[in-house]
Amino acid sequence: MSSHFAASHRSTRRLAVFLATTACLPVLTVPFVDIAAAQERAVAVRYEIAAGPLPQALNRFADVSGLQLIYDAAATRSLRTSGFRGEGPAPAVIAKLLSGTGLTWRFTSSTSVTIIGPSATASGATGSDDTTVLEPIILSGRSSEDSYSLASSTTATRISADIQKTPRSVNVVTQRQIADRGVSDLEEAIAYSPGVATGLYGNDDRYDQYVIRGFETQNVGTYRDGMPLRTFGWAAWRTEPFGLERLDILRGPTSDLYGSNEPGGLVNALTKRPDFEPSNTVFGRLSSYGGTEAGIDSTGPIGDDFAYRLVGVANRSGTNYEEVDQGRFYAAPSFTWKPEDTTSLTLFAEVQRDNVGDSWSVVPEYGSRRYNPLGHFSPDTYTGLPDHNTVRTRQTTIGYEFEHEFETGITFRSKARYAENDWRMRTAVPAAFVSLPALFGVPGAHPSAVDTALLSKFDLDQKAHQASFDNNLSYEFDSGDLSGTIVAGFDHYLARSNVDYAQGYLGELNLFTGDLTNFLSGALPAHLPAVLDNDIDQTGVYLTSRSEFENFVFSGGIRHDWVTSSTETSAGKITSEGQVTSGSFGVAWNFDDAWTIYGNAAYSFNVPPAGITASGAALDMEKSRAYEIGLRYKLPDDRGHVNVALFDTTKLNATYNDPSDLTGITKIQAGEVRSMGVDVDALLELNYGFTVLGSYTYVDAEVTKDPTLQGKRPARAPVHSASAWVKYDVQMPALEGLSLGVGIRHVGSYFSDATNAYHISSANLLDASISYQRDDWSLILAARNLANKQYEAECNAATFAAAVGALADYAGSCTFNEGRRVMFTASRKF
Numbered sequence: 001m002s003s004h005f006a007a008s009h010r011s012t013r014r015l016a017v018f019l020a021t022t023a024c025l026p027v028l029t030v031p032f033v034d035i036a037a038a039q040e041r042a043v044a045v046r047y048e049i050a051a052g053p054l055p056q057a058l059n060r061f062a063d064v065s066g067l068q069l070i071y072d073a074a075a076t077r078s079l080r081t082s083g084f085r086g087e088g089p090a091p092a093v094i095a096k097l098l099s100g101t102g103l104t105w106r107f108t109s110s111t112s113v114t115i116i117g118p119s120a121t122a123s124g125a126t127g128s129d130d131t132t133v134l135e136p137i138i139l140s141g142r143s144s145e146d147s148y149s150l151a152s153s154t155t156a157t158r159i160s161a162d163i164q165k166t167p168r169s170v171n172v173v174t175q176r177q178i179a180d181r182g183v184s185d186l187e188e189a190i191a192y193s194p195g196v197a198t199g200l201y202g203n204d205d206r207y208d209q210y211v212i213r214g215f216e217t218q219n220v221g222t223y224r225d226g227m228p229l230r231t232f233g234w235a236a237w238r239t240e241p242f243g244l245e246r247l248d249i250l251r252g253p254t255s256d257l258y259g260s261n262e263p264g265g266l267v268n269a270l271t272k273r274p275d276f277e278p279s280n281t282v283f284g285r286l287s288s289y290g291g292t293e294a295g296i297d298s299t300g301p302i303g304d305d306f307a308y309r310l311v312g313v314a315n316r317s318g319t320n321y322e323e324v325d326q327g328r329f330y331a332a333p334s335f336t337w338k339p340e341d342t343t344s345l346t347l348f349a350e351v352q353r354d355n356v357g358d359s360w361s362v363v364p365e366y367g368s369r370r371y372n373p374l375g376h377f378s379p380d381t382y383t384g385l386p387d388h389n390t391v392r393t394r395q396t397t398i399g400y401e402f403e404h405e406f407e408t409g410i411t412f413r414s415k416a417r418y419a420e421n422d423w424r425m426r427t428a429v430p431a432a433f434v435s436l437p438a439l440f441g442v443p444g445a446h447p448s449a450v451d452t453a454l455l456s457k458f459d460l461d462q463k464a465h466q467a468s469f470d471n472n473l474s475y476e477f478d479s480g481d482l483s484g485t486i487v488a489g490f491d492h493y494l495a496r497s498n499v500d501y502a503q504g505y506l507g508e509l510n511l512f513t514g515d516l517t518n519f520l521s522g523a524l525p526a527h528l529p530a531v532l533d534n535d536i537d538q539t540g541v542y543l544t545s546r547s548e549f550e551n552f553v554f555s556g557g558i559r560h561d562w563v564t565s566s567t568e569t570s571a572g573k574i575t576s577e578g579q580v581t582s583g584s585f586g587v588a589w590n591f592d593d594a595w596t597i598y599g600n601a602a603y604s605f606n607v608p609p610a611g612i613t614a615s616g617a618a619l620d621m622e623k624s625r626a627y628e629i630g631l632r633y634k635l636p637d638d639r640g641h642v643n644v645a646l647f648d649t650t651k652l653n654a655t656y657n658d659p660s661d662l663t664g665i666t667k668i669q670a671g672e673v674r675s676m677g678v679d680v681d682a683l684l685e686l687n688y689g690f691t692v693l694g695s696y697t698y699v700d701a702e703v704t705k706d707p708t709l710q711g712k713r714p715a716r717a718p719v720h721s722a723s724a725w726v727k728y729d730v731q732m733p734a735l736e737g738l739s740l741g742v743g744i745r746h747v748g749s750y751f752s753d754a755t756n757a758y759h760i761s762s763a764n765l766l767d768a769s770i771s772y773q774r775d776d777w778s779l780i781l782a783a784r785n786l787a788n789k790q791y792e793a794e795c796n797a798a799t800f801a802a803a804v805g806a807l808a809d810y811a812g813s814c815t816f817n818e819g820r821r822v823m824f825t826a827s828r829k830f
Contacts, residue, residue, distance in 0.1 A: 047060075047061065047064055047086065047093055049081075049084045051081060051083035051731075051733060051736055052080060052083065052729070052773075053079075053080055053737070053773065054076050054079040054098075054101060055146075056146055057083060057097055058071070058076065058115075059143065059146055059147070061084075061090075061093060061094060063638050064637045064638065065090045065093070067113050069114075070114045070115070071103075072115075072117050076101075076115070076117070078775050079101045079103075081098070081099075082096075082099070082100075083097070090113075091107075094113060098115070102117070103115050103116065144174040144176065144245050145174075145176060146176055148176055148685070148691055148693060148727075149174070149640060149641070149683050149685075151163060151638065153170050153172060155223075155248035155250050155266075155268045156170040156248075156250050157257075157544060157546050157555055157557075158257055158472070158487050158544055158557075159474065159485045159487060161546055163641075164590070164632060164634050164641065165553045166553070166555065166588065166598070167553060167554075167555050167586030167587055167598035167599065167600050168250065168251075168555070168586060168598070169194075169195070169250070169251040169252060169265075169628065169645045169647075169679070170249065170250045171194060171249045171251075171681060172247070172248055173246060173247040173249070174246055175244070177189075177192070177725075179771075179778075179780060179825075180727060180771060180782070181725065181743065181767060181769060181784075182767075182769060182780065182784060182821075183241050184821075185205075185241065186208040186222070186238075186239040186241065186247070186269065187208040187210055189241055189247055190210060190247060190249055190267060191745055192693055192695060192743065192745070193249045193681070193695060194251070194643070194679040194681035195212050195213050195265065195679040195695075195697050196210055196211070196212055196249065196697075196721070197212075197697070197716070197718050197721045197748075197750075198210045198747075199747060199765075199793060199817050200716040200747075200750065200752070200793060200794065201716075201793065201815065202360070202792075202794045202814075202818075203320070203359055203379075203793075203815065203817055203818040204359060204360040204815070205319070205357075205359040206236065206238075206356050206358075206359070206391055207236045207238075208236070208238065208239060210267070211264065211716055211718075212262070212264030212266075213251060213263075213264040213265065213649065213675055213679070213699060214675035214699040214717040215262045215264030215649075215651070215675065215717075216716060217261075217264050217265065217267075219231045219232075220260060220262055220606060220607075221262050221266040221267060222239075222266070222269070223258070223267065223268040223269065224237075224239075224268075224269050224271065224397075224417075225268075225269070225270055225401070226258075226268060226470065227415070227470060227493075228258065228259075228260075228261075228466075228468065228493060229419060229466065230466070230495060230536075232464060232495060232497040232534045233462050233497050233499045233532055233534065234423055234425065234460060234462055234499070235393070235421045235422075235423040235462045235463075235464040236421075237395060237419070237421060238393065239269055240313055240332075240352060242283075242295050242311065242313050243271060243272060243330065243332050244269050244271060244272065245270045245271060246270050247267060247270070248267070248270065249267050249268075250265050250266050250268065251264070251265040251645070251679065252600070252602060252626055252647065252649075253265075253584065253604035253649075254266050254604065255559065255561075255580075255602075255603070255605050255606075256542065256544065256556075256557035256558060256582045256584040256602060256604070257542065257544065257557060257559070258491075259491070259493065259582075260538055260561070260563065260605060260606050260607045261604065262606055262622075263602075263604050263606070264649070271332065271334075271348070272299075272309060272311055272332070272334075273334055273336065274307035274308050274309040274335060274336040274346065275300070275307060275309065276338075277300070278299070278300035278301065279297075279298075279829065280297070280298045280299075280300075281296070281297040281298075281827055281828070281829050282295070283295050283826065283827035284825070284827075285315070285824065285825045286824045287821065287823035288317075288820070288822050288823070289317055289319055289320065290317065291316065291317030291318065291823070292317070293314070293315035293316075294313070294314055294315075295311075295312060295313040295314070296310065296312050297311045298311075302335075305337055305338055305339045306335065306337055306338075307335070307336045308333070308334070308335050309334045310331075310332070310333050310334075311332045312330060312331045312332070313328065313329075313330040314328070314329050314330070315327060315328050320380045320819050321361060321380060323357075323386040324357035324359050324361075324382070324389060325357055326355060326356055327354070328352065328353065328354050328355075329351075329352070329353045330351070330353075331350070331351050331352075332348070332349070332350040332351075333348070334346060334348035334349070342404060342405040342406075343404045344401075344403050345402050346400060346401045346402075347399075347400050348399055348401070349396075349399075350395070350397045350398075351395070351396050352396075353392075353393070353394050354391075354395075355392050356391040356392070356393065357390070357391055358384055358390075358391055358425075358427045358428075361381070361382050361384060361815070362383060362430055362813035362815050363377040363379075363381050363383060363813065363814055363816070364377060364433035364450040364813060364814075365433070365811075365812035365813055365814050366433070366448045366810055366812075367450055368792050368814045369792045369814055372448060372449060372450055373446065373448065373449050374512070379790040379816035379819060380819075383430045383453050383511065384427060384429070384430075385428040385506070385509070385516070388426055388506070389426070389427060389428070390424065390425065390426040390427070391423075391424075391425050391427065392423075392424045392425075393421065393422065393423050393424075395419070395420070396421075397417055397418065397419040398418055399415065399416050399417030399418060401413075401414075401415040402414045409475060409476050409477075410473055410475050411476075412471075412472075412473055413471070413472055414470070414471045414472075415470050415471075416468065418467045419466045419467075420464070420465050421462075421464040421465075422462070422463055423460065423461070423462040423463075424461055425459065425460040425461075426457075427457070427458050427459070428455045428456070428457055428506055428509075429455065430453035430455060430509075430813060431799045431803075432453075432454045432798035432799065432800035432803060432804050432807075432811040433450045433452065433454070433511075433811050433812070433813060434450060434804050434807050434811055435447050435449045435451055435452070436451060436452040436510075436519075437449075438807060439452075439804060439807060447807045447809075447810040450511075451510060451512060452508050452509065452511065453508070453509040453511060454505075454508055454520070454524075454800055454803065454804070455505070455506040455507055455508070455509055456503050456504060456505060456506060456799075456800065457503060457504050457506050458501065458503055459503075460499060460501040461499070461501070462498065462500075463497070463498050464495070464497045465496045466494065466495045466496075467493070467494045467495075468491065468493050468494075469491060469493075470491040471490060471491070472487050472488060472489025472542075473488055473489065474486065474487040481549055481550060482549050483547065484546050485546055486544075487542075487543070487544050487545065488542070489541070489542055490542070491539075491540055492537075492539045492540075493537075493539075494537055495535065496534075496535055497533065497535075498531075499531060499532040499533065500529070500530075500531055501529075501530055501531075501532070502527055502528060502529045502530065503528045504525055504526040504527040504528055505520060505524035505525060507521075508520065520803075523803075524800075531568065531569060532567070532568070532569055532665055533566075533573075534566065534567055535564075535566045536563070536564070536566075537563070538561055538562070539561065539562045540561040540562075542557060542558070542560075543557065544556070544557030545557070551590045552588070552589055552590075553587070554586070555585075555588070555600075556584060556585040557583060558583040559581070559582045560580075560581045561580055561582070561605070562577075562579050563578050563579070563580070563621075564576070564577045565577075567612055567619075569612065571616055572616075574616075574618040576621075578621055580605045581603075582602075582604050582605060583602065584602035585600065585602075586598060587599055587600075593634075594633055594634050594635075594636070595633055596631070596632040596633075596634075597630070597631055597632075598629070598630050598631075598632065599628060599629040599630070600628050601625075601626070601627050602626050603623075603625050604623070604624045604625075604626070605623045605624070606622040606624070607621060608620075608622055608655040608669075612666065612667065613667060613668075614658060614666050619653075619667055620669060622651060622652060622653045622655060623652045623653070624649060624650060624651040624652070625650055626648065626649040626650070627647070627648045627649075628648075630644060630645035630646070631644050631645075639684070639685040639686075640682070640683040640685050640692075641682070641683055642680075642681075642682045642684075643680070643682070644678065644679075644680050645679050645680075646677075646678050647676065647677060647678070647679070648674075648676045649674070649675045650673070650674045651672070651673045651674075651675070652671070653670075653671070654669065654670045654672075654673040654703070655667050655668070655669050655670075656668045656669075656670070656715055656754040657754075668754055670703045670705075670706040670709045670754075671704075671710075672703070672705035673701065673703050673714055674701070674704045675699055675700070675714075675717070676699075676700045677697065677698045677699040677701075678697070679696070679697040679698075680694075680696045681694065681695040681696075682694045682695070688731060689730065689731050690726065690727070690729075691726070692724070693723075693724070693743075694722075694724040694725070695721075695723050695724075696721070696722045697718075697720070697721040698720055699717055699718065699719060699721075700719070701713055701717040709754060709755070712751075712756045713750070713751050713756055714751075715750075715751055715752060715753055715754050716752060717750055717751075718747060718748035718762075719748045719749060719750070720746065720748035720762070721746065721747060721748055722748075723744065723746065725743035725767070727739055727740070727741040728741070737772050737773045738771070739769075739770070739771045739772070740769070741767075741769040741771070741782075742766070742768045742769075743766070743767040744764060744765065744766055744767070745764070745765045745767065746762065746764050746765075747762060747765070749761055749762045752793075752795050752796065753797075757797065758794075758812075760791075760792065760793060760794070760795070761791065763791050764789070765785050765787075765817075766785065766789070767784050767785070768782070768783050769781065776828050776829045777827070778825075778828070778829075779824075779825070779826050780825045781822070781823075781824050781825075782822070782823055782824075782825070783821070783822045783823075784818075784821045784822075785817075785818065785819060785821065786820060787820070788819050788820040789817075791816065791817060792815065792816060793816060794814065794815045795813065795814040796813055797812050798811030798812055798813070
C-alpha cells in the first residue's frame with residue numbers, strides 16, 4: 001500500500017488560503033538510526049515467501065514482520081527474488097530476499113527498513129549526516145492491487161479500523177480478486193462475498209442486482225466513496241470495476257452511519273484516487289462475442305504539492321443475442337493538492353456512457369421450464385424487436401474530498417458529490433406469451449403450444465439528479481487504558497428523478513418465424529403515456545465512536561434524520577414527511593491476539609423505492625431491528641481469517657414489486673418480514689502457493705405478518721448460497737509467475753415472486769482463470785460459467801393477463817442466466 005512518509009507538522013497557516021486541504025508530503029529524508037535497532041527484530045519468525053517478483057515478496061515480508069519498508073519503486077519493479085521459506089530473524093530474511101539484486105538495506109528506526117538501490121547511491125544526493133536521501137519512495141505493505149485481503153476499513157464505522165477488531169461483519173473485495181476472476185461489473189465483483197446472492201434476475205446487463213442477508217439491496221445499498229447512489233425508477237448507476245480501488249461489503253443495518261438503507265447491508269465502492277508515487281498501467285482485452293476493450297490508469301505527482309490520476313476505459317462487444325450489442329466509454333480524472341502533511345484536497349469527476357441494448361430477454365414459461373409440444377426455447381432466443389432495442393445511459397459526477405488535521409488532534413473532513421444520470425430506453429417487451437391459434441379459438445389448438453409473444457413497447461426518458469454532502473469532525477483520544485475516536489457530523493442527500501414513459505401494443509411476434517403481425521390492432525391500446533417523478537430530501541446528524549479498553553472494543557452510533565419524499569404519477573402527487581432516530585451498539589472481545597467474539601444490535605430505516613400502493617397511496621417507511629453475534633479468527637502472520645456470524649433481522653413494511661404491473665410502479669408492502677441465518681467466510685493464504693476464498697450463507701426468511709403474504713418466503717431470498725475460489729501460484733522455478741484459479745458459485749433455490757408461485761431450482765456455476773506475471777507484464781485468461789450452465793433464473797406471470805383471458809395460466813415468462821463468457825487481458829505497468 002503506497003503512502004508518504006511524513007516529516008514534522010508544518011504550520012497550519014496555509015489553511016486560510018483554502019479551507020480544504022490535507023497532509024502527507026510525498027518524500028522525506030530518512031534519519032540515520034544505529035544498526036543496533038535491528039536487534040529488536042532478531043526474534044525468529046516463520047515466513048512463507050514464494051520466489052517471484054521482488055515487490056510482492058517485500059510486501060509479504062512487511063506483512064509478517066510488521067516492519068515498514070521504504071524503497072525506490074523504480075529500482076525494484078523489474079527485480080525478482082528466490083524467496084524465503086522457514087523461520088528466521090528479520091535481518092536475515094530481508095538479506096536473503098535481496099540477495100543477488102544489487103540492493104542494500106539498513107534499519108532507519110526500530111520499525112522501519114530503508115532499501116537502497118544503485119541509482120540512489122550514484123545520484124550522490126546526501127542528507128545532513130551524509131546518508132542517502134531517497135527519491136520517490138513508497139511504504140511497503142498489503143495493497144488492493146497485489147493482495148486478496150486488506151486489514152482495515154472505514155466503511156463499518158466511519159473510522160479507519162482493524163477489521164479483526166470491528167464488532168460488525170465487513171468484507172473487502174480487492175483489485176487482485178477483480179482481475180483474477182475476470183470481473184466486468186459490480187454484481188460479478190461481489191459474487192464470492194458472504195451474505196450476498198447474485199444472478200437472481202437472470203441475464204440483465206442494465207443493472208447490478210444483488211441480495212444481502214435476504215433483502216434486495218441494489219436500489220438503495222449501492223454507495224460510492226461513502227455516499228449513496230440510489231436508484232429511482234429505472235436509471236440505475238452502473239459501476240466500472242477498473243475505476244475502483246476496492247469494494248467494501250458491510251452486512252447488517254447501516255442507518256446509524258448513513259441514514260436510509262435496507263437492513264441487509266450495503267456495498268461501498270471506493271474509487272481510485274491520485275497517488276504521489278508514479279504508476280502507469282495500460283491494458284487490452286479480447287472477450288466472447290467479439291468483444292474488445294482498452295484502458296489506462298495513470299497517476300503521479302505534479303510538482304511537490306499536487307498529484308493527478310486519470311482512469312479511462314473504452315469497450316465494445318456483442319452478447320449472446322445476435323440482436324444486441326454493447327459498448328462503454330469511461331473517464332475519471334482527479335487531482336489532489338497536499339500543501340502540508342495535515343491538509344489535502346481532492347477534486348474528482350467521472351463520465352460514463354453506456355450503450356447497453358436490451359439484454360433482458362424473456363422466453364415463454366411453456367417451452368422453458370414447462371413442456372411445449374412445439375419445442376424448447378434456448379437461452380439465446382431473442383423475443384424483442386431488433387429495431388426497437390435501445391438502452392443508452394450517461395452518468396456524470398463531480399465532487400471533492402477535503403481533510404485537515406488540527407494540532408489539537410481534531411480532524412475536519414468534508415466531501416460532496418453531484419451526480420446526474422440520463423437514461424433513454426426504446427424497448428419491446430413480451431407482455432404475454434400465447435398460442436395464437438388457441439387465442440383465436442382454432443379447434444384442437446392447445447394453449448400450451450405457445451408460439452407467439454404479444455409485444456408492448458416500453459419507451460422511457462429519465463433524468464436523475466443526486467447531490468450528497470457530508471461533513472464531520474473526529475477526535476482521537478488516549479488516556480492510557482482507554483483510547484479511541486469520536487466522530488460527529490451531518491450530511492444531506494438530495495435526489496430528483498423525472499420520468500416520461502409510454503407503453504402500448506406493438507404486435508404479435510411469431511417466436512419460430514420472427515414474423516410480426518397486428519391481429520389485435522385496435523383491441524389493445526397502442527400508446528399509454530405516463531409520468532413518474534420522485535423527490536427525496538434526507539438530512540441527518542450523527543455521532544459515532546470506537547474505543548478500546550484492554551482487549552475490548554466498543555463501537556456505537558446514533559443518528560437522527562429528517563426525510564421528505566414525494567411521488568408524482570399521472571394520477572397526482574403524494575408527499576410524505578417524517579423523522580426517525582437510528583442507532584447501533586457493538587462490543588468485540590479480542591483474546592489470544594487471534595480470536596475475536598463480537599456482537600451488535602441496531603435499529604434502522606429505509607425510504608421505499610419510487611412507487612405507490614395499488615390504491616394509489618404513499619408507501620410507508622420501512623423500519624428494522626437487528627441483532628448479530630460473531631466469531632472471527634485471524635491466522636498467524638496475517639495469512640487470512642475465518643468469520644462466522646449469526647444474524648436476526650425483522651423488517652416492517654417490506655416493499656416488493658407488484659407482479660401484475662409491468663412498469664414496476666405499483667408496490668406490495670408486507671406487514672413484517674423476518675430474516676434469520678448465518679454467514680461464514682474464510683480467506684486462507686496457505687503453504688505451497690495456495691490461496692482459498694470461501695463463503696457460505698444460510699437465510700431463513702419469512703413474511704411473518706401480512707393479510708395476504710403471511711407464511712410466504714420473500715422473493716429472491718435463497719435458503720443456501722455458497723462460493724469457493726482457489727488460487728494456486730505455481731512453485732516450480734521454471735514456471736515462476738504462473739497462477740491457476742478455479743471457483744464454484746452455488747445459488748440455492750428461491751422464489752422469484754412475492755406470492756411464491758414460481759420456484760427456482762438451485763444451480764452450480766464454475767469459474768476459472770490462468771494468469772502469468774513477468775516483470776511489468778500481466779496476462780490473464782478468465783472464464784465465467786465455464787461449463788455454460790444455463791437455467792431459468794426468474795419467472796413471472798403475464799402482465800397482459802386480461803388481454804388473453806382463459807390463456808393467462810399459460811402466458812407466463814422466464815429469464816435465463818448469463819452463459820459462458822471468456823476474456824483474455826494483457827496489461828503492462830511502467
